[in-house]
Amino acid sequence: MNIVSNRLLDEFAEGCRQVAAHGLVRCSSGNLSWRIGADRMLIKSSRSWLGEMTRAAIAVCRISDGKPLTDISPSVEIGFHAGILRRRREMNVVLHFQTPFATALACSRQKAINYDVIPEIPYYLGPIAAVPFLLPGSKALADAVTSAMQTHDIVQLRNHGQVTVGRHFRQAIQNAAFFELACEILCHAGKEARAMSAKAAQSLHAARNSVI
DSSP states (O other), X not given: OOOSOHHHHHHHHXXXXXXXXXXXXXXXXXXXXXXXXXXXXXXXXXTOOGGGOOGGGEEEXXXXXXXBSSSSOBOTTHHHHHHHHHHOXXXXXXXXXXXXXHXXXXXXXXXXXXXXXXXXXXXXXXXXXXXXXXXXXXXXXXXXXXXXXXXXXXXXXXXXXXXXXXXXXXXXXXXXXXXXXXXXXXXXXXXXXXXXXXXXXXXXXXXXXXXX
């Protein structure tokens, strides 16, 4: 029995393909989830490619415990996807992406990186959280990411990638794209990079309440 309409499955598949079209993942890397009810979510299946997403590769799971509701196995990162959707009820989309420049900084020796080199970071994303390297798919990683994302809209996973959220697919994709842009600027500028003033960043961050 089909427990989710084909319309919703197709909308999610298109969201997945848009993530790939914006260069936010490669091959089977990264994953996307979407709240479709009080206790139901869609998430890409294990090892599937976002850029080639079809109905047959979409898992349906409970948000309350991450358990699959069909025989399609969800991504190994179901733990933090379900955890974030439980804690952030105002958000409907969770995107785990791995872009080149952002991941380069996640693998660098730099500490306390100031990403506020463009207005889009404090205005759309706010402060950037960080999580140390923990094994992909582990409970430790799920717990750490879920905890960090309670008070942040994006997190850097050490030697791994990034996670962001959105009310809809477009917002999550935009968050990821703007963060990658800032990281690209930082990587190209190197030691010459200069962040905006703390006062300017705080003013833009304060204005985030007006963002829809």
